[in-house]
Amino acid sequence: MIFEEHFYLNYPVEEAWRFFTDFPGPIMVLPGVTQVDETSPRQYTGAIQVHIGPFNFLFRGDMNIVKIEPKTRQVVLSGSAHDHNLGSHFKAVAYTQTQPVGADRCRVNLEVQVGMGGVMGKLGVWLLKPKAHSIVQHYAELVSRELATRRNQAVPELAQVGY
Numbered sequence: 001m002i003f004e005e006h007f008y009l010n011y012p013v014e015e016a017w018r019f020f021t022d023f024p025g026p027i028m029v030l031p032g033v034t035q036v037d038e039t040s041p042r043q044y045t046g047a048i049q050v051h052i053g054p055f056n057f058l059f060r061g062d063m064n065i066v067k068i069e070p071k072t073r074q075v076v077l078s079g080s081a082h083d084h085n086l087g088s089h090f091k092a093v094a095y096t097q098t099q100p101v102g103a104d105r106c107r108v109n110l111e112v113q114v115g116m117g118g119v120m121g122k123l124g125v126w127l128l129k130p131k132a133h134s135i136v137q138h139y140a141e142l143v144s145r146e147l148a149t150r151r152n153q154a155v156p157e158l159a160q161v162g163y
Helices: 013-020 118-122 125-154 156-161
Strands: 002-009 031-041 043-053 057-069 072-085 086-101 105-117
Touching: 002 125, 013 086, 013 105, 043 125, 057 086, 057 118, 086 118, 105 118, 105 125, 118 156
Parallel strands: none
Antiparallel strands: 002 105, 031 043, 043 057, 057 072, 072 086, 086 105
């Protein structure tokens, strides 16, 4: 299954790009993340809770940073995880690109190619696509808050400009 989503941030592209390449920051603000541990450079383990329909999943797994391409502002991640309570699992590759949309605005494009099994694999695209959209929109809010916090910590006067 392929999920394609995007969101906008009211921050300059370079500021957003710095955040999206400052790991584990972009992982830590994913909705539902409960744990992130760096196992080696560019490799992480962790856990994330996701509620889909009547099911509550607690996935534990690995994430690898496959590529960080500054010229095109692309990041590629791969990962897999299992929920042992409900017997679900997935493997995914996520492609992101951060693009300028003006001096103080950027667009973040996401494409996630995912294979799922167990209960999650049986839920169907009609339930999973809206959930993916909701998660991405929540992620955009969390990223925006984190960017505001970072900006405020760096130079308090600049915090007024953000989202």
